[in-house]
Amino acid sequence: MGQKRSPLGVGDLERVAARGWRALEEADLGGWLLRAGGGFTGRANSVLVVGDPGMPLPAAVEAVTRWYAERGLRPCAQLPGVQSRAAAAAFAAAGWERDEDVLVLTAPVAATPATSVPVELAAEPDDAWLAGYRHRGAALPPVARQVLTSAEGAVFASVRLDDGPLAAVARGVLTDGWLGVTALTVAEEHRRRGLGTAVMAALQRWAAERGAHSVYLQVTAGNAAARALYRRSGFIEHHRYHYRRPPA
Incomplete structure (x- = not known):
């Protein structure tokens, strides 16, 4: 811890x-x-x-x-x-x-025991991981790999339950004792089976072993299901932000 x-x-x-x-x-x-x-x-x-x-x-x-x-x-x-x-x-x-x-939600890092869900961690995202992470529902552009790997201390989590596409993916990064969790994606056909919780737990164990004390993540205000999941996991709201853009 x-x-x-x-x-x-x-x-x-x-x-x-x-x-x-x-x-x-x-x-x-x-x-x-x-x-x-x-x-x-x-x-x-x-x-x-x-x-x-x-x-x-x-x-x-x-x-x-x-x-x-x-x-x-x-x-x-x-x-x-x-x-x-x-x-x-x-x-x-x-x-x-x-x-x-x-x-922006935060919580103390919790080094929870491993679950029965097999979560693999890798230093680089492979093609299967990239296919499993669909940003805003769309396939990733070629530049995505560069952005995803540009920060130091990143790790890429994946869950494979069969021979098909990955069931869940996420990205963790450790910065000054803070674990940032991004790109958490669970395939639609595998939702409500605890995969997101298992991936979060695996990333927090990885971060705790490296001295992390806190975890942060971002979720849109309209994503009620994700907000409820994170609230049950002990996350609280730290602050909010929004984007502004000139008309297209």
């Missing part, structure tokens, strides 16, 4: 999460973090709005817009917690549209 630590603030935890899901290109805009990852995932292709951009907010919005336009990407801003309200208002004034809330 990892040691207990004082809780991190919103900005600090978001920076930990940013290191756990690295973009392929990153640049600072004052205290903000510009990220580009070939368009795969909002987290790897948005500016993390934490701290002071070092210029008036309308000018920062324009700078963000130019940076993404230069890379052929739709501009996007990730706006966490109440500290980003002023920046959110500046993006809204520029016509940027708001997505739904995403909840």
Whole structure:
């Protein structure tokens, strides 16, 4: 079991999460973090709005817009917690549209006993793992493998129950004692069989062995089933964030 630590603030935890899901290109805009990852995932292709951009907010919005336009990407801003309200208002004034809330949930790492579900852990995602993880229901683009493996300390969990496709997959990453769980996907025909719980337990055992003390994950506000599962597993809401983008 990892040691207990004082809780991190919103900005600090978001920076930990940013290191756990690295973009392929990153640049600072004052205290903000510009990220580009070939368009795969909002987290790897948005500016993390934490701290002071070092210029008036309308000018920062324009700078963000130019940076993404230069890379052929739709501009996007990730706006966490109440500290980003002023920046959110500046993006809204520029016509940027708001997505739904995403909840960041945290819990102490629990080194639970192994279950009867066989969970394999690997340092790299193989083709079967990539096929098992469908981002927002779609097949992954070629750049996905680069984004998934860009952070240090990542591990890829999988559950194979037969000779067919993987039944469940997930990605874990350890950053400063925090386990970040992402890409948790259970095949529709294998749901409600405890596979998600087994994968979470395996990742937490892996992290606890390496001194982790806490775990975080993200879930959309509208995903009631996942929120209920995580609540039963002891997760509590740390903060929320949302994305803003200019009209397509």
